[in-house]
Amino acid sequence: MTGSLSIENLSKHYGATAALQRVSHAFAPGRVTAILGPSGSGKSTALGIIAGLLAPDVGRVFLDGADLTRVPPEKRGFGVVFQNYALFPHLTVVENVEFGLRVRGVGKAERRRRAGEMLDLARIPHLAERRVHQVSGGEQQRVAVARALAIRPRVLLMDEPLSALDARLRDDLRAELARLLRELALTTVYVTHDQAEAMSLGHALIVMNRGRIEQAGTAEEIYRAPASPFVAGFIGAANVFPDAEKLSDGAVRLPFATFPANGTSPPGPCWAMLRPEAFEVAREDEPADFAARVESAFFLGAHMRVQLRAGDRPLTAEFPAGAVLPSSGSLRLRVRPGALYIRANPEP
């Protein structure tokens, strides 16, 4: 299968700041890989290097075995959708879409036909003759995608393509983009700081932090078994305890309670995670693992989100909306079997 994109040992510094530190990854051909991370995590730098717009200090970029590191962007044939679209304001929508064909010397009739196909694909054929500033933000996003796809790119790169839009439009376009990307089966790298976007669009996920890949895998793998406290807190909501300890009898001690054996990791300091859905209220006749004070509770439709305090530790818990919560200030809680996740401390 063509479209085998990989990066090897990429590093990039800006002055004394390391934007990217020895990052390697082989992207799944024909699939969407979402790079997720907070701002400054290096995800846009990685994308810029793949696109050829930035030069790495060291490291290489390969496509189908060919080293592209020194190949200028115009010779890579990668489609890029920029964060604010970077549409050409002096051209119409259709002229923007056919730009890549024009600079390749494709004749006018042929490039109009192919640009028309792209506008159909992006569902904006009626906007062809408009000027860029005469179309809405969501429509500009479609123009940018159509323009990037018109060159029949070998790889599609998208840098926060939905972040400039308001929430409702973003949800609509996200679903449509997911459908489109599935149909195209194009190797796609999709950079975002929005985990819902990453999880719904990406077949595979890369979580980046401070210039490094913290974890790569499917959304479910990463949600169930985060590799670091950072990933645990970044993907989904989590109560993370960096100062847990696995005791010699196999039990796990958290700051506010000790829980029975879990997993097979060796004794010693470790970090632990409890997802908000890990808790259940103990019945009167059941033993409880610990008690917590209710600080606030929100009704969120399908469930209740409750802010708790156990000892001096704040906890976030979610219960089914129908759960009977005592109105008093204290709850007796159990942790669902297998819900306590522990992992050895990451190497410093």
Add this chain to the structure above:
Amino acid sequence: MREGLMLFPLLFVVVVLLLVPLGTLGWSSLREPGAAGGWTWENYARFFASASARRALGNSLGISLGVAVVSTLLCLAPAWLLAGRDFRGKRWVRAILTLPMAFSGIIIGFLTVIMLGRIGVVPRAFEALTGLDWLQGAAYGFGGILVAYLYFEIPRATLTLEAALRKFDPRWTMAAATLGASPWQRARLVTLPLVLPALLSTFAVTFGASLGSFGVVLVISRRVSLTPLQIFDEVFAFSNFEAAAAMSVVLVVLGFAMNFFLRGLASRLLAHRA
């Protein structure tokens, strides 16, 4: 309604400081000299009949065009630099650039005399080095006027162009590159069409300012006659207000014409091209 009120100061300025004096100017230029005179084209006829007036107008247009062309070309690189990425000392560069614009024309004239006059710094240095007196009194010819104008027009053009270039998004050229455009195609198809309107308006502003500039040439133009100087002479030497008005109208019309022409050109270039 409230928007209307907010426009009032502008309307006031336009009417009182622009339309009224321009109207008076136009009216005067069509009157016969003297209080009892009637309507006449005589002032314009005499202006265009006079060889010295035509030569002065030619000099004015030539110098203004030259200054506009040279300033616009020379300010391109510094304006691009200032509009782009931040660098150390950027604030100082900009402060130094505004300095020549704060001087009146008379002062710039004297600075030019000091540097390029009969015993100016540059001619003396040149003579000491080469034994040639070619540059003696350079201040008073075309060269001196050109240098003096450029001294304050280049900073002005730089700051005008910088303001316009700051709207240029470097991602446009990046996007063009990813779409397959070579550096030359990016310059021709993206950078140039998007920067050209700013260049043209910088050119128009520089041309207009040079055409009407007066203080500098009052000090240094001994050998070169220019229309603003002739207007000054008509008023203060000959008290011929009507002739002065006609000459002023010609300058105003030429300034406006250049402005409209360049604006039209810019919007046509920016408009949809198939």
